[in-house]
Amino acid sequence: MKIVFxxxxxxxxKGTLIARMLPLADELxxxxxxxxxxxPPYTNPEDxxxxxxxxxxxxxxxxxxxxxxxxxxxxxxxxxxxxxxEQPDIVHLFKPKGxxxxxxxxxxxFRRMGIRQPLLFVDMDxxxxxxxxNDLHPYSPTEKALFQFQxxxxxxxxxxxxxxxxxxxxxxxxxxxxxxxVLYLPNCVEDIPPGDGTGVRQRLGIPADxxxxxxxxxxxxxxxxxxxxxxxxxxxxxxxxxxxxxxKGRNNEEQLLLAxxxxxxxxxxxxxGGWLEPEDIPSYLAAADVAIxxxxxxxxxxxxxxxxxxxxxxxxxxxxxxxVGQLAEYxxxxxxxxxxxxxxxxxxxxxxxxxxxxVKLSRETGATARRYLLEKFSWSDYAARLDxxxxxxxxxxx
Numbered sequence: 001m002k003i004v005f006x007x008x009x010x011x012x013x014k015g016t017l018i019a020r021m022l023p024l025a026d027e028l029x030x031x032x033x034x035x036x037x038x039x040p041p042y043t044n045p046e047d048x049x050x051x052x053x054x055x056x057x058x059x060x061x062x063x064x065x066x067x068x069x070x071x072x073x074x075x076x077x078x079x080x081x082x083x084x085x086e087q088p089d090i091v092h093l094f095k096p097k098g099x100x101x102x103x104x105x106x107x108x109x110f111r112r113m114g115i116r117q118p119l120l121f122v123d124m125d126x127x128x129x130x131x132x133x134n135d136l137h138p139y140s141p142t143e144k145a146l147f148q149f150q151x152x153x154x155x156x157x158x159x160x161x162x163x164x165x166x167x168x169x170x171x172x173x174x175x176x177x178x179x180x181x182v183l184y185l186p187n188c189v190e191d192i193p194p195g196d197g198t199g200v201r202q203r204l205g206i207p208a209d210x211x212x213x214x215x216x217x218x219x220x221x222x223x224x225x226x227x228x229x230x231x232x233x234x235x236x237x238x239x240x241x242x243x244x245x246x247x248k249g250r251n252n253e254e255q256l257l258l259a260x261x262x263x264x265x266x267x268x269x270x271x272x273g274g275w276l277e278p279e280d281i282p283s284y285l286a287a288a289d290v291a292i293x294x295x296x297x298x299x300x301x302x303x304x305x306x307x308x309x310x311x312x313x314x315x316x317x318x319x320x321x322x323x324v325g326q327l328a329e330y331x332x333x334x335x336x337x338x339x340x341x342x343x344x345x346x347x348x349x350x351x352x353x354x355x356x357x358x359v360k361l362s363r364e365t366g367a368t369a370r371r372y373l374l375e376k377f378s379w380s381d382y383a384a385r386l387d388x389x390x391x392x393x394x395x396x397x398x
Contacts, residue, residue: 001089001390003028003035004118006079006100010041011059018278019307020125020164020187021094025057027383036060036086038079040099076102083107083118090390092121092162096154097128097147105150108157119394122155123185125164127171127303136220136300160393162386164305165326171303183389186329187307188379189314194370195283197315204244204271206287211356212242214288214317216281216308219249221301222294222322226345228260230292233349235266238356246284247308248275285315289362290355293321293331297342301325313337313373318365320352330377336369 005025011017017039025035041047041061049063062078065071080103083091093104104120111117126133129148139147155161155175162185163169172182198208206212213234215227231243243266245257254272261267273284285291291312295301302325309330312319321327322342331337338355340347355362 001033001394002086003033003090003092003390004083004086004088005035005037006083006091006093006103007037007039008095008098008100010039010044010047010061011054012044012047016094016125017059020123022055022057023188023190023379024383024386026055027379028387029056030380031383031387033387036088038062038082038100038103040064040075040079042075042099072099073102075099077106079103080106088118089394090121091118092123093154093158094123095126095128096122096124097150101147101150101154104154104157108154111157119159120157121160121162121390121393122158123162123164124151124155124168124172125187125305127151127168127299131299132303133300160389162389165303166329167299167302167325181393183386185382185386186326186377187305187310188377188382189310189373190379191374192282192314194286194315195281197283197286197288200283200287204287206242206244206271210240210242211238211290211359212244212288213352213356214285214291214312215243215245215247216285216291216312217245217247217249219247219253220251221304221306222296224253224256226294226348227257228264229345230294230349230352231257231261231266231269232264233346234353234356235269237349237353241269241356242271243269244271244273244284244288246273246276246281281311282315285312285317288312288315288317289359289366290352291317291319292348292352293319293327294348295322295324295327295342297322297324310373310377313369316366316370318355318362319369320348320355322348330373331369332372336372337365 005021007017028035037059039061047061050061052059065074076099093100107117129151134144160181161172162183163172169184261270293309305326319337321331323339324342331339333339338351
C-alpha cells in the first residue's frame with residue numbers, strides 16, 4: 001500500500017516525528033509499503049519546500065505561506081494536495097489538531113460529500129483539548145476551540161484510530177469508537193546498542209567510580225519543588241553523586257535548578273548537559289547509573305507515552321519512576337525498575353539513593369530493563385500489528 005503520514009510539525013527540533021513517525025514509517029516500508037511524511041515545517045522554516053530522505057523515508061516539507069488569517073487554511077490545503085499527489089491508499093494523521101488536522105478535515109469532509117478519498121486514520125499521542133494540552137499551552141481562545149473540535153470530530157471520521165497510551169485508548173472508547181477501530185500503539189524502540197557513556201564521563205570530567213543520577217527531561221511534566229527536594233535528599237544520602245541533567249525547559253527551569261542547588265547545597269553535584277543533538281543523546285544516557293522519572297499525576301501525564309523514558313531504558317539505565325499512566329507499562333517493579341507513589345517525594349529520593357549505593361543491583365536492574373523493553377516494545381512488532389490493522393480496516397471498506 002501507499003501510505004501518507006500527516007505530521008503535526010517539522011522534523012526539527014521537536015521529537016515526535018523522529019521518535020514515533022519515522023521509525024514506524026521505516027518498519028512499514030520493511031513490510032513492503034511505501035510511506036511518505038508530509039510535514040508543515042513551521043518549527044524549522046529553513047526547510048520550507050524542501051524534500052529530504054531520512055532513513056529511506058521521504059519527508060516533504062510543505063512550503064510555508066507567511067502570515068495572515070488565511071495562512072493556516074492555505075498551508076493545510078497545501079498539505080492535503082501534497083498528500084493526494086502521492087495517490088495513497090491511506091492517510092494517517094498524527095495528532096488530531098493544527099495544520100495536519102485541517103488537512104485531514106478537508107479529506108474527511110470531501111469523503112462525506114461522496115468524493116472518493118484515501119482512507120483516513122488518526123493517531124493520538126496526547127490529550128489535546130480540555131484538561132490536556134489546551135490547558136498547558138498559551139493558545140488563543142480561537143485555537144483552543146479549534147483544537148477541541150478537531151479532537152472531538154476527527155477520530156469519529158477515521159477508519160481507525162491508533163493511541164499511544166492506555167488512557168488514550170479508554171478516552172477513544174469513551175468517544176463511542178468501537179473497540180475494533182482502536183489500536184494500542186505505544187512508543188517503541190529499535191534494538192541499537194547503548195552509547196559511549198565512558199567517553200561522555202571523560203569529557204564531562206566525571207570519574208568512572210562516581211555514581212551518576214540522570215534527569216532527561218523538558219521539566220514541565222512535574223513539580224519543580226519536587227525535583228529540588230529529591231535532588232537535595234539524594235545528595236544528602238550520596239554526597240559523591242553527580243546529577244547529569246539532559247534537556248531544556250521552557251521557563252528558565254535550569255536557572256531555577258541552579259539557584260536552588262546553591263540554596264539547598266547540591267550545586268556542586270550538578271552537571272548541566274542542556275539540549276543535545278539527537279545523535280549525542282544515547283551516549284549521555286549511557287553515562288548514568290540510575291535515572292529518575294518524576295511525573296505529575298494528571299490527565300496530561302496519564303495520556304502521554306514518554307519516548308524519553310524508552311530511550312533511558314534502552315540505554316540500560318535503572319529507572320526510578322512515578323507510577324503514573326503509561327510509565328507503569330514500561331517499568332515493572334522487580335523486573336525493569338522501581339515505581340513510586342507520585343505524592344511521596346521521599347520514596348523517590350530513597351529508592352534512587354539505594355540504587356546509587358548498590359552498584360550491582362543498579363546494573364542488573366538496568367540490564368533487565370533493556371531486555372524487557374526490547375522484548376515487549378519493539379517497533380517491528382507493533383508495525384506488524386499496525387499493518388494488520390490497516391488491512392482489516394481497508395477490508396471493511398470493501
